[in-house]
Amino acid sequence: MSTSIKHDDAPAGARSFTTKPRRGTKVRRQRVKAAWLFLAPMLIALTLVAGWPLVRTFFLSFTDASLSDLGAANLIGFENYLVYEDGRWYGVLADSVWWQSVWNTVYFSVVSVSLEVVFGVIVALILNAEFKGRVIVRAAVLIPWAIPTIVSAQMWAWMLNDQFGIINHMLMGLGVIDAPIAWTANATYSMWAVIMVDVWKTIPFVALLVLAALQMLPKDCYEAAEVDGIHPLRVFFKVTLPLITPALMVAVIFRLLDALRVFDVIYVLTSNSTSTMSMSVYARQQLVEFQDVGYGSAASTLLFLIIALATVAYLYLGRKQIQLGGD
Amino acid sequence: MNTRQLAKIAKRIGFWALIVLIMVYAVFPFYYAVVTSLKPSSDLFRVELWPSNWNFDNYISIFxxxxxxxxxxxxxxxxxxxxxxxxxxxxxxxxxxxxxxxxxxxxxxxxxxxxxxxxxxxxxxxxxxxxxxxxxxxxxxxxxxxxxxxxxxxxxxxxxxxxxxxxxxxxxxxxxxxxxxxxxxxxxxxxxxxxxxxxxxxxxxxxxxxxxxxxxxxxxxxxxxxxxxxxxxxxxxxxxxxxxxxxxxxxxxxxxxxxxxxxxxxxxxxxxxxxxxxxx
Structure with a gap:
């Protein structure tokens, strides 16, 4: 391989003998050029599927576009967001269903991510212990993560079925409840059903990230703690937890960003019920089912802004906390 | 020494119980889906952990x-x-x-x-x-x-x-x-x-x-x-x-x-x- 190429490049090599620094810059320039050439297809693809559509969504949110005829859109300013007409407020920001869906999303995200972190850490601590069959347990724990969200929602919908579901059956057998609960239809329980499915599905992700962090911890301080007879719980809160906090923060932000855009679980488990509707479900309903692209785009834009804001706030707070911890 | 040994055994039992719990929690919904899919439609609404009548009708129907x-x-x-x-x-x-x-x-x-x-x-x-x-x-x-x-x-x-x-x-x-x-x-x-x-x-x-x-x-x-x-x-x-x-x-x-x-x-x-x- 090298000989033929050497032959091609022989003159350049010969010239470099006298002007060495210039050859270096030539190779460098060639490399930088190649780098941009290699990046180009990816950048074009991302512009096509992410950048441009995002710009268009922003634009469409200021129009009265409808799904049946996207071309015939008129600019209407902020009317999709908020407008005062005939003594009443209209627009996404004046829609109580939108605010309900914002609250649902925030509630869902905070509760499910908190539960996932607690259980994920517990599972990770167990997987970090040495025992026979650990590989099998780890594979089993990964299964919920690999199952498509749609499928896990259906599996749980069946287990949570009000008349024939195994969960009601077991709870009644244990005497916890007297009558079957309509988990997915009842407004009081449906959000918990959604959270239950999401927690089940995403504990593996958190557990694996935490496990990776646990496996990088130094062994000697644990041996020291054991010799000193310090209670394991104390060791966990004083030593392990601070050390895995960075990994935990990464897991939390990944999960939080995922949870804030939740769609699949809710759509399949409770369809368009307002008691569980998330921001994504709301935006899609406006866009596709009501064919109101302008209004739906306004909701999408707000969702985007909320997530961007949450990310910035989280990164800012996280940095501050790490700095405080470092002092 | 006896109590210490007992505590150790209890700890091991607790640890393994936790592992079994995690395994069941992770795998059970999938297992239950498999069980359900193997039941004839007449048995569908009887809750059981093992299908009493095996039957591949559901698979035939989707395929x-x-x-x-x-x-x-x-x-x-x-x-x-x-x-x-x-x-x-x-x-x-x-x-x-x-x-x-x-x-x-x-x-x-x-x-x-x-x-x-x-x-x-x-x-x-x-x-x-x-x-x-x-x-x-x-x-x-x-x-x-x-x-x-x-x-x-x-x-x-x-x-x-x-x-x-x-x-x-x-x-x-x-x-x-x-x-x-x-x-x-x-x-x-x-x-x-x-x-x-x-x-x-x-x-x-x-x-x-x-x-x-x-x-x-x-x-x-x-x-x-x-x-x-x-x-x-x-x-x-x-x-x-x-x-x-x-x-x-x-x-x-x-x-x-x-x-x-x-x-x-x-x-x-x-x-x-x-x-x-x-x-x-």
Missing amino acids: SQTSFLRAIFNSIVVAFSVVFIALLLGITASYALGRVRFRGRSTVLLVILGVSMFPQVAVLSGLFEVIRALNLYNNPAGLILSYTIFTLPFTVWVLTTFMKQLPMELEEAAIMDGATPWITITKVFLPLMWPAMATTGLLAFIAAWNEFLFALTFTLTDAQRTVPVAIALLSGGSAYELPWGPIMAASVVVTVPLVVLVIIFQRRIVSGLTAGAVKG
Whole structure:
């Protein structure tokens, strides 16, 4: 391989003998050029599927576009967001269903991510212990993560079925409840059903990230703690937890960003019920089912802004906390 | 000493009980779906942990539906194409980002990270427009295109971290031999990157196989749907009489390949997931 190429490049090599620094810059320039050439297809693809559509969504949110005829859109300013007409407020920001869906999303995200972190850490601590069959347990724990969200929602919908579901059956057998609960239809329980499915599905992700962090911890301080007879719980809160906090923060932000855009679980488990509707479900309903692209785009834009804001706030707070911890 | 021994035994029992609990919690919903799918429809509403009558009617019923077979075919085509495109664009981009120092590199990395955090709904209407303009609405090719929004950033990100870890000497030797960057990638890095590519390819495959929102929005007819949409819409008919047996059979059919992949490649998947997150 090298000989033929050497032959091609022989003159350049010969010239470099006298002007060495210039050859270096030539190779460098060639490399930088190649780098941009290699990046180009990816950048074009991302512009096509992410950048441009995002710009268009922003634009469409200021129009009265409808799904049946996207071309015939008129600019209407902020009317999709908020407008005062005939003594009443209209627009996404004046829609109580939108605010309900914002609250649902925030509630869902905070509760499910908190539960996932607690259980994920517990599972990770167990997987970090040495025992026979650990590989099998780890594979089993990964299964919920690999199952498509749609499928896990259906599996749980069946287990949570009000008349024939195994969960009601077991709870009644244990005497916890007297009558079957309509988990997915009842407004009081449906959000918990959604959270239950999401927690089940995403504990593996958190557990694996935490496990990776646990496996990088130094062994000697644990041996020291054991010799000193310090209670394991104390060791966990004083030593392990601070050390895995960075990994935990990464897991939390990944999960939080995922949870804030939740769609699949809710759509399949409770369809368009307002008691569980998330921001994504709301935006899609406006866009596709009501064919109101302008209004739906306004909701999408707000969702985007909320997530961007949450990310910035989280990164800012996280940095501050790490700095405080470092002092 | 006796009490200490007892405490030790109790601790071990508690530990193993916890492991059993975790195992059951993780596996039971899938197991119960398998049990349900093997029951005849007359037994469906009797709760039991082991089917008293075995029966494959549910599987026969879903496999005799051409729309379900089409959905499986579409899912396979979409997932493999998405993996191929993501790896092709990802490997060249990760070479540029991982091995070459140039101005704007960190900006590009930041953009990629930003795109990977995008809520999909935020681009839904704009992407709908693009797909219609390209005449790809209700066409699996439209899904292949749209899935790059979440597979590509992730692939580039993970491959870049792997690329960075390869020793500098390899590339120096290639440069000394006068190899062009393209030859360096294909002859030097590609053979070394296979494990990383297998990992990211696997994760991209699972992501594409499981995707729902775009598949639901950008397709219209049964013949163009992917499996998740087909399963979600199996229940579409009436709210009272859901065909739970076939739904569970279809769920098992779609999930079994993934479970097999996870069991075989669990090491790779774990390393890919943590490389994407921890080092990011």
